[in-house]
Amino acid sequence: MPETGLSRSPKIQKGALVQLIEDLVGVVPNVIPFQYNPEKLSHSLTPWNPFEVDQTQRGAQAPTVQPFDPKETFTLNLELDATDDLEDGDPVATVTGVSDRLAALKKLTLPSAGLIGDLVQSAQALAGNASAQAQRPTVPVVLLVWGPGRILPVRVTSFSVDETLFSPTLYPIQASVSLGLEVLTPDVFKCQSGVAAELAVAAYNFTKLQEDALAVAHIARNVDAIRGLLPF
Numbered sequence: 001m002p003e004t005g006l007s008r009s010p011k012i013q014k015g016a017l018v019q020l021i022e023d024l025v026g027v028v029p030n031v032i033p034f035q036y037n038p039e040k041l042s043h044s045l046t047p048w049n050p051f052e053v054d055q056t057q058r059g060a061q062a063p064t065v066q067p068f069d070p071k072e073t074f075t076l077n078l079e080l081d082a083t084d085d086l087e088d089g090d091p092v093a094t095v096t097g098v099s100d101r102l103a104a105l106k107k108l109t110l111p112s113a114g115l116i117g118d119l120v121q122s123a124q125a126l127a128g129n130a131s132a133q134a135q136r137p138t139v140p141v142v143l144l145v146w147g148p149g150r151i152l153p154v155r156v157t158s159f160s161v162d163e164t165l166f167s168p169t170l171y172p173i174q175a176s177v178s179l180g181l182e183v184l185t186p187d188v189f190k191c192q193s194g195v196a197a198e199l200a201v202a203a204y205n206f207t208k209l210q211e212d213a214l215a216v217a218h219i220a221r222n223v224d225a226i227r228g229l230l231p232f
Contacts, residue, residue, distance in 0.1 A: 012037065017105075018143040020196035021112055027195045030140075032104050038076040041146070046071040072183035074144065074154070078105075080175045097171040105177055108156045112140050141200045144181055149210055153200035154181040 015037050019030035047070040050063055080101050085093035092100055144154045158180030163172035186204055189197040 013147055015147070016145045017108060018145055019108055020141045020143065020199060022140065022194060022196055027199070030104060030107060032101070032108075034078055035081065035101070036079050038078060040076070042075040044073050046073075068187060069185045072152075073157070074179075074181040074183075075158075076179055076181075078177040078179065080172075080177065082173045086173070095171070097167050097173040098175050099171050102161060102172065102175060102177070105179075106159070108142050109139070109159050111138055141184070141196045142181075143200070143203055150207055151203045152207055153184040153204055155184055156180070157182050 014033045016031055016033040018032070021028045021030055048066055048068065050065045080098040082090075082093040082097045086097075139155070142154050142156065144150070144152050156179060158178070160178045162176045162178075163174070164176070165172065165174040167173055184200060184204070186201045189201050
């Protein structure tokens with residue numbers, strides 16, 4: 001939430017998902033700010049296990065080998081509520097509730113020919129030209145923006161919605177969206193080119209640089225404690 005209710009409390013920055021859609025005019029960001037920041041963000045790392053190497057492979061792996069960055073995933077729940085917008089008379093919320101936000105989130109999981117290209121292809125499909133649907137490219141890159149310290153390229157791996165309140169025309173007014181995200185490392189962009197791939201790699205490296213700096217700062221603060229633990 002943007003405010004905590006305390007007069008001297010700092011304003012809380014909203015998180016967001018930013019889809020980098022390559023369109024006819026360049027990269028067009030589909031920015032989806034969180035209406036309310038999730039109260040919980042689950043984060044997991046899955047390091048490569050050298051002891052689980054396929055037995056058909058020759059030679060043993062050293063126990064310290066880590067040939068690539070660990071698989072990194074996030075899970076979070078987003079709460080959507082059109083109540084305030086309805087009270088303010090917002091025309092979009094009045095007609096469709098939170099359907100526009102759900103549609104924007106759904107696009108994170110779909111292949112895209114760009115915002116304009118998708119609209120044209122959908123219109124062609126509605127007119128009976130089904131061949132237009134078979135030519136869509138890959139899913140655009142998505143950035144998870146969780147404050148200035150965590151901006152990571154991700155792929156949506158799971159998406160589920162619970163709609164809990166509806167308008168008279170059955171558009172959802174309240175909904176909860178559960179998202180599973182897997183971090184994309186620079187390795188997956190080696191065979192890709194373009195502004196979106198460059199931004200994704202830059203975001204990943206920027207976040208990792210901050211993590212490395214924080215780890216070094218932590219070690220520097222605890223040098224004396226580390227010395228006390230070592231018997232030599």
